[in-house]
Amino acid sequence: MNLRELASRIAGALGRGRSDREIAADLAAHRDELEAFHLRRGLTAEEARRAVRFELGGEVQALEAVRDQRSLPFVDALRQDLRYGLRMLRRAPGFTAAAVLTLAIGIGANTAIFSVVDAVLLRPLPYADPDRLVSLGERTRAGDPERVGYATFIDWAARSRSFESLAVMRSFQPTLVVNGEAERLAGVRVTWSYFEMLGVRPALGRTFTQEEDRPDAWHEVVLSDGLWRRRFGGDPTIVGRTVVMNDLPYRVVGVMPASFPPLISAKYYTAAEIWAPLGYAVGVGDSCRDCRHLRAFGRLRPGVSAAAAAAEMTSVHEQLRAQYPTQYEPGSVAVVPLGDAITAGARPQLLLLLGAVACVLVIACANVANLLLARSELRRRELALRVVLGAGRRRIAAQLLTETALLSAIGGACGLLLAAIAMRGVSAVAPQTLPRLGEVGIDLRVALFACVVVIVAAALVALAPIRQASRDDLRGQLAVDSRTTAAGAGRVRALLVVADLAIALTLLAGAAVMLRSVTSLARVNPGFDPNRILSMRIILGGRTYAEDPAVRAYQTQAIEHLRALPGVAAVALADQIPFGGDFDCRGFHVQGRMKPNAVDDPCIQRYGTTPAYLSVMSIPLKRGRFFTAEDGETSQPVAVVSESTARLVWGTADPIGSVVRIGSAVRGPWCTIVGVVGDVRHEDLAAPPIPAVYMPESQSTDSFLVALVKSSSDAAALAPSAIAAVRQLDPSVPVYGAASVAALVNGAIGERLFVMRLLAGFAAVGLLLAAVGLYGLVAYGVSQRTREVGLRLALGATSREVLRLLLSKGVTLLAAGLAAGVAGAVLTTRLLGSLVFGVSPLDPLAFGGAALTLVAVAVAAHVIPAIRALRIDPALALRHD
Amino acid sequence: MAHSKRDIMQGTLDLMVLKTLETIGSLHGYGIAQRLQQVSDDALYVNQGTLYPALLRLEQRGWIASAWGTSENNRRARFYSLTRAGRKQLALEEADWQRTASIMARLLGRGEEPAQ
Numbered sequence A: 001m002n003l004r005e006l007a008s009r010i011a012g013a014l015g016r017g018r019s020d021r022e023i024a025a026d027l028a029a030h031r032d033e034l035e036a037f038h039l040r041r042g043l044t045a046e047e048a049r050r051a052v053r054f055e056l057g058g059e060v061q062a063l064e065a066v067r068d069q070r071s072l073p074f075v076d077a078l079r080q081d082l083r084y085g086l087r088m089l090r091r092a093p094g095f096t097a098a099a100v101l102t103l104a105i106g107i108g109a110n111t112a113i114f115s116v117v118d119a120v121l122l123r124p125l126p127y128a129d130p131d132r133l134v135s136l137g138e139r140t141r142a143g144d145p146e147r148v149g150y151a152t153f154i155d156w157a158a159r160s161r162s163f164e165s166l167a168v169m170r171s172f173q174p175t176l177v178v179n180g181e182a183e184r185l186a187g188v189r190v191t192w193s194y195f196e197m198l199g200v201r202p203a204l205g206r207t208f209t210q211e212e213d214r215p216d217a218w219h220e221v222v223l224s225d226g227l228w229r230r231r232f233g234g235d236p237t238i239v240g241r242t243v244v245m246n247d248l249p250y251r252v253v254g255v256m257p258a259s260f261p262p263l264i265s266a267k268y269y270t271a272a273e274i275w276a277p278l279g280y281a282v283g284v285g286d287s288c289r290d291c292r293h294l295r296a297f298g299r300l301r302p303g304v305s306a307a308a309a310a311a312e313m314t315s316v317h318e319q320l321r322a323q324y325p326t327q328y329e330p331g332s333v334a335v336v337p338l339g340d341a342i343t344a345g346a347r348p349q350l351l352l353l354l355g356a357v358a359c360v361l362v363i364a365c366a367n368v369a370n371l372l373l374a375r376s377e378l379r380r381r382e383l384a385l386r387v388v389l390g391a392g393r394r395r396i397a398a399q400l401l402t403e404t405a406l407l408s409a410i411g412g413a414c415g416l417l418l419a420a421i422a423m424r425g426v427s428a429v430a431p432q433t434l435p436r437l438g439e440v441g442i443d444l445r446v447a448l449f450a451c452v453v454v455i456v457a458a459a460l461v462a463l464a465p466i467r468q469a470s471r472d473d474l475r476g477q478l479a480v481d482s483r484t485t486a487a488g489a490g491r492v493r494a495l496l497v498v499a500d501l502a503i504a505l506t507l508l509a510g511a512a513v514m515l516r517s518v519t520s521l522a523r524v525n526p527g528f529d530p531n532r533i534l535s536m537r538i539i540l541g542g543r544t545y546a547e548d549p550a551v552r553a554y555q556t557q558a559i560e561h562l563r564a565l566p567g568v569a570a571v572a573l574a575d576q577i578p579f580g581g582d583f584d585c586r587g588f589h590v591q592g593r594m595k596p597n598a599v600d601d602p603c604i605q606r607y608g609t610t611p612a613y614l615s616v617m618s619i620p621l622k623r624g625r626f627f628t629a630e631d632g633e634t635s636q637p638v639a640v641v642s643e644s645t646a647r648l649v650w651g652t653a654d655p656i657g658s659v660v661r662i663g664s665a666v667r668g669p670w671c672t673i674v675g676v677v678g679d680v681r682h683e684d685l686a687a688p689p690i691p692a693v694y695m696p697e698s699q700s701t702d703s704f705l706v707a708l709v710k711s712s713s714d715a716a717a718l719a720p721s722a723i724a725a726v727r728q729l730d731p732s733v734p735v736y737g738a739a740s741v742a743a744l745v746n747g748a749i750g751e752r753l754f755v756m757r758l759l760a761g762f763a764a765v766g767l768l769l770a771a772v773g774l775y776g777l778v779a780y781g782v783s784q785r786t787r788e789v790g791l792r793l794a795l796g797a798t799s800r801e802v803l804r805l806l807l808s809k810g811v812t813l814l815a816a817g818l819a820a821g822v823a824g825a826v827l828t829t830r831l832l833g834s835l836v837f838g839v840s841p842l843d844p845l846a847f848g849g850a851a852l853t854l855v856a857v858a859v860a861a862h863v864i865p866a867i868r869a870l871r872i873d874p875a876l877a878l879r880h881d
Numbered sequence B: 001m002a003h004s005k006r007d008i009m010q011g012t013l014d015l016m017v018l019k020t021l022e023t024i025g026s027l028h029g030y031g032i033a034q035r036l037q038q039v040s041d042d043a044l045y046v047n048q049g050t051l052y053p054a055l056l057r058l059e060q061r062g063w064i065a066s067a068w069g070t071s072e073n074n075r076r077a078r079f080y081s082l083t084r085a086g087r088k089q090l091a092l093e094e095a096d097w098q099r100t101a102s103i104m105a106r107l108l109g110r111g112e113e114p115a116q
Helices: A003-013 A020-040 A045-056 A059-070 A073-091 A093-122 A150-159 A194-198 A225-232 A263-268 A306-323 A338-343 A347-378 A380-388 A393-429 A444-471 A474-479 A487-522 A548-563 A613-617 A643-650 A716-729 A741-747 A750-784 A786-794 A799-835 A844-870 A874-878 B010-024 B029-039 B048-060 B084-109
Strands: A133-139 A163-172 A175-178 A181-184 A187-190 A220-223 A242-245 A248-255 A274-277 A295-300 A332-337 A533-539 A568-574 A585-590 A603-609 A621-624 A638-642 A659-662 A671-677 A692-696 A704-711 A735-740 B064-070 B076-082
Touching: A003 A059, A003 B048, A020 A045, A020 A059, A020 B029, A020 B048, A020 B076, A059 A073, A059 B048, A073 A093, A073 A393, A093 A347, A093 A393, A093 A444, A093 A750, A133 A306, A133 A338, A150 A163, A150 A306, A163 A194, A163 A263, A163 A274, A175 A242, A194 A295, A220 A225, A263 A295, A263 A338, A295 A306, A306 A332, A332 A338, A347 A380, A347 A393, A347 A487, A347 A750, A347 A799, A380 A393, A393 A444, A393 A750, A487 A750, A487 A799, A487 A844, A533 A716, A533 A741, A548 A568, A548 A704, A548 A716, A568 A613, A585 A643, A603 A613, A613 A704, A638 A643, A643 A671, A643 A692, A659 A692, A704 A716, A716 A735, A735 A741, A750 A786, A750 A799, A750 A844, A786 A799, A786 A874, A799 A844, B010 B029, B010 B048, B010 B064, B010 B076, B010 B084, B029 B048, B029 B076, B048 B064, B076 B084
Parallel strands: A187 A274, A220 A248, A603 A692, A638 A671
Antiparallel strands: A133 A295, A133 A332, A163 A187, A163 A295, A175 A181, A220 A274, A242 A248, A533 A704, A533 A735, A568 A603, A568 A704, A585 A603, A585 A659, A621 A671, A638 A692, A659 A671, B064 B076
């Protein structure tokens, strides 16, 4: 075939060649001439026609041969198969709908979950050479990497050779006032080379210089794209302008691009929208080795592994400990790839969900294979007829494959649509702690994944009927009546249904264990009553509130204003609240019980509160008293401890009357313990309460405050008037983060709730699909045996006997599915790991409930076919074909 | 086993058609078939299923062209004629065939004796 021929044949395949009519006319003209010639020779009309036929062959075959030459035969065949396939699918709308829907659900759910997994776990961080970025932390006895002090960071940088650069950050929450309107911003302060370390450039201006990162001068800021647009209207001349925060002027030196996601600050603080230089120097302010409040990050030199860096840093740590024995604990330095550090919390859950959703896909594929198998049995006669009429076996296989691919393509397209919808749902129920959630979306990679899933699904599914079609002696099928089923096919179908049931049960058991975990978690008493309490945050910053009396005056007024609102029962202020995402652990040094090295004294969660706190939160007073209005700045400093603190420090002895220093062992007032209160859970319902100490706001004021408003009815409804009341007091004080305390506590079970909801969703879908598969098999079995049932009924069998006959197979299948499913669940529920709370991963109630649900659904799947079987009229059944 | 009348090699038929069109000029399908039959003394009946795909193939390769016309019996028919490229191709194939034929003739003429 030369190029010109190929070109014109491609044109032919596209329908641009000579038309069928023209070819036929040409052939007919030839025949007419020949016939006329024979007539002229004296043949009769009949003889002439026969002679033409003998000499020229069949007209239809000739036309077909020219058509083959006109275009590319395989393209024609494919087009024909597609047209035929579409016609077959249209002719069996029930089958098509079931198969497409099943595939769409399997593919859609997988694409949606994979999209999340891709965005959160797989996609590299959007920074330069992200695999060389690491997070660093001192790993102490407690095990988790901790924050570091500035002096340590400086020594790390000087003594290590593994890193191209190192950086540290701390939180930064300035109050920005533009046109008299105050707003508290989320930000971080970073060492000057932070952006360079990440390999990102600003969209406008520049980032920080080394000279700007000093204690006496750190008044430059870099803005996020979002903040720049929101508060400064995207002003292109912003660089070089001055903004006022906390009454101080800051110069804007740069704006980061919208494509720069603040993943690191989002993981450890709040997603930053403003950056300032750290402005630390050794020996100045909070730079001591003990001042462990900085997060450290680094970029490894090319070719240096995280493990090698960790080994080097641990030896540096040992040197430092030898040098400053009172300031370092024995331990090591953890060096963790930044991507892992950011996603570590989400990884097990997402992989678990990926596994669960893969199960759904397996069920979907088994179901579609089952549908196709059943259909190919019904079509055996048709296929056999086509073989007899001369269709090659390969041609028939190609036809079946085309049909399956067509189904998968339609299912895949619907699946993508479904995924787009499902992804919105997943994003809506996902816990806010899931990193990089904002980046989730169907992108090219996800679409590619969906295609791979479709192709694999199609191949798996197509395997069944094609093997069937080529194994059967199709010619023989014509003679056989359509009632009998090949025994092999029946076995395959039964196996597929058992697999469906088993996987569905595994998913159900997982969902049930999670449900039990969530309910037992929800029953955990947090130690306080979170209902009907509104919380909102206030920051008293700037020159106005530099002195304690101004803060105290504001506090008193704020409480009065809030108390005056209708529907308010009580008001308290605190520097932090449980489940508020706060953390304020301080050294707890008891006079007479201090350890030789003060570092070894326990670290206790410190709450600064006003006297009403205890009653607003409904925390029980166990002994002694809580704070009163009498505890003021001039009176005896007091503190109250929680029961677990009392137990931890004093054992069975009475703590009341003991004297403690909180924070520093060497500075600050000695406080007398005046009371013991009940324990509260601080941030995790699944964890035991952590020891706490309470101090009166009147004796140690805080600038970051949480206002707690106990409502006599609904807390959330109170928010607008409460915010307005506080704003009215001083508009330059930012008020933000209004939320009901109950919602904060519920947020703590969000992660498990997320996993439970998705697992339950997958289990429901899996169960539905398995039920459809089982129903299909049973109904098919009943319809195949209509004549037999009729015969038995006619011969006097009772309906009970007939039922037993028809349903015994279903019972066997169900039993096999149950056994396999329980085995699968035993093996897999332990993968839920730490998500399980308060129950065993093999919780009998959960397993029993799951099994019962499966049995109930299986029974339902049997009911309709069973009723149909009993309604069979023997007389009609015997004539049934 | 006797050769069936339809059993013509593809290349051979192409050559026959091209040669026929060179000799006679523009001709319709019937005419080509008749001509082949005459020249072969009724030994060659060309089936339509063989002839017409060949005509289309030659046209696709650019060796012949076709147009509707009227036959001597006043019937509408498609007339095929040789193109310039077809003439070149014919010369080439003719030479090829002559060479093959002479080799075959020599080989067959010597019976089963080995070549010297």
